[in-house]
Amino acid sequence: xxxxxxxxxxxxxxVKEGTTPSNPLNPELGKHLHRQARPGVVALxxxxxxxxxxxxxxxxxxxxxxxxxxxxQAQEIIERCLPHSGNSIRIGITGVPGVGKSTFIEAxxxxxxxxxxxxxxxxxxxxxxxxxxxxLGDKTRMVELASLPAAFIRPSPSGHSSGGVARKTRETIxxxxxxxxxxxxxxxxxxxxxxxxxxxxxxxxxxxxxxxxGDELQGIKRGVVExxxxxxxxxxxxxxxxxxxxxxxxYRNALHLFPPKENGWAPVVQLCxxxxxxxxxxxxxxxxxxxxxxxxxxxxxxKRQHQARYWMHETVLEQLKALFYDHPGIxxxxxxxxxxxxxxxxxSRLVLKKRSEPVRDFIVQ
Ligand code: GDP
Numbered sequence: 001x002x003x004x005x006x007x008x009x010x011x012x013x014x015v016k017e018g019t020t021p022s023n024p025l026n027p028e029l030g031k032h033l034h035r036q037a038r039p040g041v042v043a044l045x046x047x048x049x050x051x052x053x054x055x056x057x058x059x060x061x062x063x064x065x066x067x068x069x070x071x072x073q074a075q076e077i078i079e080r081c082l083p084h085s086g087n088s089i090r091i092g093i094t095g096v097p098g099v100g101k102s103t104f105i106e107a108x109x110x111x112x113x114x115x116x117x118x119x120x121x122x123x124x125x126x127x128x129x130x131x132x133x134x135x136l137g138d139k140t141r142m143v144e145l146a147s148l149p150a151a152f153i154r155p156s157p158s159g160h161s162s163g164g165v166a167r168k169t170r171e172t173i174x175x176x177x178x179x180x181x182x183x184x185x186x187x188x189x190x191x192x193x194x195x196x197x198x199x200x201x202x203x204x205x206x207x208x209x210x211x212x213x214g215d216e217l218q219g220i221k222r223g224v225v226e227x228x229x230x231x232x233x234x235x236x237x238x239x240x241x242x243x244x245x246x247x248x249x250x251y252r253n254a255l256h257l258f259p260p261k262e263n264g265w266a267p268v269v270q271l272c273x274x275x276x277x278x279x280x281x282x283x284x285x286x287x288x289x290x291x292x293x294x295x296x297x298x299x300x301x302x303k304r305q306h307q308a309r310y311w312m313h314e315t316v317l318e319q320l321k322a323l324f325y326d327h328p329g330i331x332x333x334x335x336x337x338x339x340x341x342x343x344x345x346x347x348s349r350l351v352l353k354k355r356s357e358p359v360r361d362f363i364v365q
Contacts (some may be wrong), residue, residue, distance in 0.1 A: 038062075041073050045080035051179045053152060063171045064157040078171055081178035086304070088120075088177045089291060090184045092198040094224065095208030100234040101187055102141040104208060104274035109145040111280055112183055118150040120176040123187045124169050124194045125156035152181065166197035167318065170311055173201060195224045200310050203300065204287050208234045209251065211244035225251075226258050229267055230286055236271035236279065244271050263299035265290055329358035 038058055039047065047055025062074040095101050109119045121142065145151045157168050173184050186202055188194040199205050207228035225231070231251050236244035251269045260266065268286060272279030294300035324330055340346035 085177035092202035117182040123156040237273035333358040
């Protein structure tokens with residue numbers, strides 16, 4: 001642990017003797033917490049700052065809750081934690097299902113922990129509304145990493161819109177940083193929309209690829225390849241090795257077609273085998289190199305500032321939208337309005353221009 005909070009502990013991950021660390025993979029935990037008396041905002045914030053996993057989990061559960069009261073409490077905790085956040089390196093990891101994300105995170109996380117770093121793994125799962133958190137919900141994933149005291153794994157919150165999940169993940173990053181985690185890994189499936197959200201909350205974006213197949217075959221959008229700081233062809237082992245090298249050459253060529261990044265970083269294509277643990281250390285070296293370069297030329301801090309602004313606007317939009325649709329006048333007016341739009345008697349862009357009573361009511365309020 002490189003930094004300690006308020007100097008009152010050696011390790012941000014220190015779990016007090018006698019307290020049982022929570023199992024963050026336990027899907028029943030959220031339900032259970034609702035029934036139990038929960039510590040107050042001050043106790044939760046102090047617990048997070050001490051690196052107490054049980055209290056960190058409870059604070060995250062508040063972030064994920066839909067209840068207005070919980071949301072208020074969560075915002076207060078975030079406010080208390082914000083001054084202590086920002087000290088980690090945030091890494092986004094993406095790739096199609098089956099590319100080896102969890103195997104990679106397991107190997108990568110264990111390597112970091114061997115170097116005395118602590119690791120939090122979070123996820124944004126765009127399919128979680130349907131599958132209730134398919135990325136990290138499966139308990140068999142990352143079992144070894146999950147059992148290490150310096151690791152904390154939190155599945156994607158389920159049942160929220162993808163925008164809501166992304167904001168909650170960003171808020172969870174703040175709490176994990178306040179709890180002293182050195183490295184935050186944010187995992188997502190390489191299908192498009194969620195990558196943009198992840199990209200807007202991390203310092204480094206890692207795309208895992210399969211040997212052989214071009215990106216059309218891997219279902220990866222060009223925009224996702226363009227966002228990546230490092231492309232790693234995973235499963236570069238055994239019979240795959242030749243095809244992995246071909247893919248590496250193909251992606252190196254493809255990268256030349258993209259405009260250079262403003263921060264001066266030239267994305268690289270590396271080979272790795274998450275299963276054999278090969279090429280993992282080299283990826284970490286590249287991430288540190290990227291950090292060094294961007295810190296030196298000021299783009300590391302500038303990107304974080306840009307991201308903070310982006311999330312402020314996203315939050316304003318999200319809240320305005322919720323206020324609008326929850327407004328009783330708007331709610332009762334909507335069916336009539338929808339009908340008019342469907343029938344074609346009203347254009348959808350005219351809805352607000354008409355300045356009808358409910359909209360005026362909403363604006364005045
Ligand atoms: P995810 O869906 O992206 O999280 O992928 P998983 O980590 O679950 O891996 C999917 C499958 O690929 C599993 O059967 C892994 O054992 C296998 N796999 C992952 N990494 C490697 C690797 O480096 N080499 C080989 N040969 N197989 C791997």
